[in-house]
Amino acid sequence: MVEKYGSDGVRGLLYGDISQLWAQLLNAAVVAVFGFVMAYVWFKISDKITPIRVSKETELEGLDGPEMGALAYPDFQVHSGPRIG
Numbered sequence: 001m002v003e004k005y006g007s008d009g010v011r012g013l014l015y016g017d018i019s020q021l022w023a024q025l026l027n028a029a030v031v032a033v034f035g036f037v038m039a040y041v042w043f044k045i046s047d048k049i050t051p052i053r054v055s056k057e058t059e060l061e062g063l064d065g066p067e068m069g070a071l072a073y074p075d076f077q078v079h080s081g082p083r084i085g
């Protein structure tokens with residue numbers, strides 16, 4: 001075995017042994033799934049403690065006032081209904 005595969009037993013894709021590549025792809029997939037699941041759990045718990053999103057009304061109004069205390073474009077008016085005249 002040492003003569004055929006070397007001292008660690010791994011030859012690699014260039015030497016005709018694809019098992020190392022499959023092991024590394026499996027490892028990468030496990031890390032990606034673990035990271036996604038842990039981030040999902042973290043954000044769900046964080047959202048329960050302090051909501052991540054603002055209310056729909058605040059979002060439609062704009063975040064300049066609630067977040068900064070001043071309007072960024074005070075001359076800009078949002079019209080929700082049809083204009084007359």
